[in-house]
Amino acid sequence: MQLETYISDLLYRYECVTIPEFGAFLTQRTSATLDDATNSFYPPKKMVSFNEQIQKNDGLLTHYIADLEKIPYEVASEKIAKRVNSIKSYLTQGETVTFKNIGDITFNVEGKILFEPIYQLNYLTDSFGLSQLVSPKVSREVYKEEVEAIEKVIPLTITPEKRKAKPYFKYAAVALIALTLGGLVSSRYYIEQIEKHNQIAQEKAFQQLDAKIEQATFNLNPLPAITLNVTKQSGNYHVIAGAFRVEDNCELIISQLKAQGFNARTIGVNKYGLHEVVYGSYETAEEALQILHSIRKTHNEDAWLLVKDLDLVN
Known part of the structure; x- marks a missing residue:
């Protein structure tokens, strides 16, 4: 029996899937994240964790297996119990049990379960079709430092002779400001007259x-x-x-x-x-x-x- 396949199916729809007499897989929604080190964007997802304190049979997993395999509830419950005994045997021997698309489970030195999730699958249906995105880093400060370095070597100055030779820049700037202000005043006056007349x-x-x-x-x-x-x-x-x-x-x-x-x-x-x-x-x-x-x-x-x-x- 592919127990991990059934658990994976249920994690899309439920926040807690319990394996009787073993523990429960829990999901918690997290927002989109940005990894500054790799410039990677990750979409919203469900984080999977494991709690060995939740072992009471809530019937969810058992009913699901019974419906898919067309077997009685008691038979499905026995198959789960048999699979749990096999998992515990592997863990006692120091082996790592892998639940495909969910994570790895091992025993620590104190005999407690350690769970390491696998991030190959996103169980958040709202993020279906969204994948990791890597964006090139924008180095604005680097360009600024380069410009400052160039200015130190080649200072940009305008001599009095150049200012005298091209005085029309000053008049052009003054004319541009005057035209802009005049246009704004005329436009405002026209709009006010229309609104008043209406x-x-x-x-x-x-x-x-x-x-x-x-x-x-x-x-x-x-x-x-x-x-x-x-x-x-x-x-x-x-x-x-x-x-x-x-x-x-x-x-x-x-x-x-x-x-x-x-x-x-x-x-x-x-x-x-x-x-x-x-x-x-x-x-x-x-x-x-x-x-x-x-x-x-x-x-x-x-x-x-x-x-x-x-x-x-x-």
Whole structure:
């Protein structure tokens, strides 16, 4: 009977496998380790140890052997006892008993069991497929010492004549710093203006919800229609015609606006759950404000401007 094979199978699933009247193999999970001497990385694993004080039969090993060999429990128990007697006989004679893929067991001078684990097999199933990794040593300090040694032999200096001959390095550095600071200030100012404009526009739209949007209608002023050559459908500046809770109402409004010469469309749902319809979208703020002014004057005085990057939202 290959007792060590059965024990090895059980060590994958259990932390304690007891051999009745002999002792127990125990496993304990350890984290990944690094051997500085060999630059080797070891994955997490189960460390195997042996405790001869645990000898009471818990039935785990016996039931496992009985199920695999299709024999009664009592017969399996007798086979284990016979194997244990054989192991003890070898140990008494000073021999080493090897449990394959587990470890070696011997008696010391006091007659106590000594166990030396074998690391050929990792019983931690979470680390299946992970192996030892050896990485070349990175010698950063060595390179630093070499540079310091070179500097001592050949000092790096800049004479006053060289500094006078190439003054443009100083001006180039100053210009680079100025451009960087200017770009940061401009970018920050632009972002703050967009956020401020969005907040004001959204608050105004929210205040008009109960009066206009809940009815899911869109009333156009009885003013003369205007014809605008609006072809652009890209850009972050959107002239809003209205916001509607019922999406079907958007199609009716879009059809009316297109009939009047606008490139109307929807740009999605805002944070209030309303579908927004735009007269059009524009690349620059100047163009959008010009269109908005004309629409408010001759078509819809409640139109407003929304600044939003639709690509970021999508």
